[in-house]
Amino acid sequence: MREDERPPRLVVELLAEREAEDAALMSMLAGLVNTVYADAEKGLWREGAARTSAAELAEFTRAGQIAVARLDGRVVGCVRVQRLSDELGEFGMLAAAPEHRGIGAGRALVGFAEERARVDGHRVMQLELLAPQTWSHPSKEFLADWYGRLGYRMVSVGDVAESYPELAPLLATPCDFRVYHKSLA
16 A cells, blocks of 8 residues: 555544634534434434534533544544543443444444543443334434443433433433443453
């Protein structure tokens, strides 16, 4: 392979707090997350419901919670990583650009989140997966299997209406959130 034909390089990094002020970046990330979730959660939300906003992503970026995957400098995915307790870290809002699926961005983002949690002293990583109560959603089944292959196990099931009452009116169908854990030891 010639030097000018090197393979694309995937890099995952935490956004700097100052990047929260980059309106174009925050809008692009919100668009990415909303597009990915609109497809992956089709049928779960009422028309017009959005997963996030540029303002919310800016807030999470200021808090040091947003990491991005870049392919040769271009953002192709993101994830939110946060501390829930001394023992428990959590990742969410995982999104990989549809045109770049299959290159390992999702796996790299999850790996980054897990390593960050380990460095911060957390022993367990958590994620929540929204799922309809009365029917099987293909994207959610795919994700449950994928997370299982990464070592995540479901530890509890909660009703969205009980735990997140502000979200319940936005749902098009009754949903549970499934909580998964993975030991980081």
